[in-house]
Amino acid sequence: MKAILFDMEGVLIEPFDSRWISLNETLEKFGKRRISKKEYREKYYDPNDKSNLEKIGLGDEAVKYLRERYAMVCCTILLNSIDD
Numbered sequence: 001m002k003a004i005l006f007d008m009e010g011v012l013i014e015p016f017d018s019r020w021i022s023l024n025e026t027l028e029k030f031g032k033r034r035i036s037k038k039e040y041r042e043k044y045y046d047p048n049d050k051s052n053l054e055k056i057g058l059g060d061e062a063v064k065y066l067r068e069r070y071a072m073v074c075c076t077i078l079l080n081s082i083d084d
Contacts, residue, residue, distance in 0.1 A: 016045065018077060022070040023052070030062050 023044060024034045035044070044052045049070075053062045 015047075016041075018070060018073045019045065019047075021073050022066055025069045025073075026053070026058070026062055026066040027056065029065060030058055032056055032058070 020035075020037055020040045023040065027034055044055070046052055049066050050060075050063050053059070053066065
């Protein structure tokens, strides 16, 4: 077996913090200001990455980066929870 795929979002980890962290890492990489959790919850907490980044003026390259970062953040959170 080469890989196992499963849906972690909302099943194994709470997605809010992972998505907020990933968005802020993406904003920083693309020269935009970071946002607070409150602002994220009110304006951007939506699984549609592309529309969220379009609201901020970013395109497909940022969407790709955001999704990569989100996967890494989720994996990190999951691995840290196993160590506990």
